[in-house]
Amino acid sequence: MKKIESIILIVIILLIALFLIISNLHIFEDDIKADLPINFVLKISKIEDGLPKTKFTHQIVKYEGFQLSYNEENEQADWTAYILTKQMIKNSTAKRKDNFREDKNIITETANNNDYKKSGFDRGHLVPAADMKWSENAMDETFFMSNMSPQYPDFNRKTWKNLEEDIRNWASKNDSLYIFTGPYFGNSTTTIGKNEVKVPEYFFKAIYDISYPEYKSIAFFIKNENSAKDYKIFAITVDSLESLTGFDFLPKIEHVETIENNADINKWN
């Protein structure tokens, strides 16, 4: 074999090898989910590790069962975050007491009941009371006005409620979920009450199943309107929700991006 032919052969072999390496790398990236460490769930078992990264400097308050960031300008939270486990659902014993009240933990003061009275809007929970039934105190803290947003009655009592109920079902089947909930204002200028509580145009949820090995996530972005709709048609990826809201959920968690690009509602049942 001539020298020139040998060189061409070697180059061809190298090109084929390179192609195989690149394809394998690509496959590996798509399949990285399977390579997440078995203790992945432990890494994000603390709420502190999952707080969204935002440009805001609003007051963050930690309650027994959840955390929130309070936005004085809107007189409601930017987001709420908590973990919901199978065990919490199992230990659902607390009774709902409906003691809606101002939240003295908020330095700048919160909205109050009068702001919502006769407004035509429900005092909609961001963190549902029924998710905190594992503790009287945790449930009680969901009735702080810092956890309320003006929601249209049909949205709150039908569309949103159905989503919340299914999330509880998912939690009991999937061991533990990481849940973010919040309002999205868009160009809204509508306010209610003396404290001018801003009425959101949409509400969002981002949900992560952090149970090994079924890592998955899904998000919802639903219009705040007085009509009942099937929440399932508003399923989007967490990636999309992050683009829409500007929040980076679970920013400290390694590899979490690999589970944020899927919105298959059929994986949740």
Add this chain to the structure above:
DNA sequence: CTGGGGAGC
């Protein structure tokens, strides 16, 4: 505090 509504199980 008690009364009520409506959806869903």
Add this chain to the structure above:
DNA sequence: GCTCCCCAG
């Protein structure tokens, strides 16, 4: 029936 989301008085 019950629970869950609420409202008004």
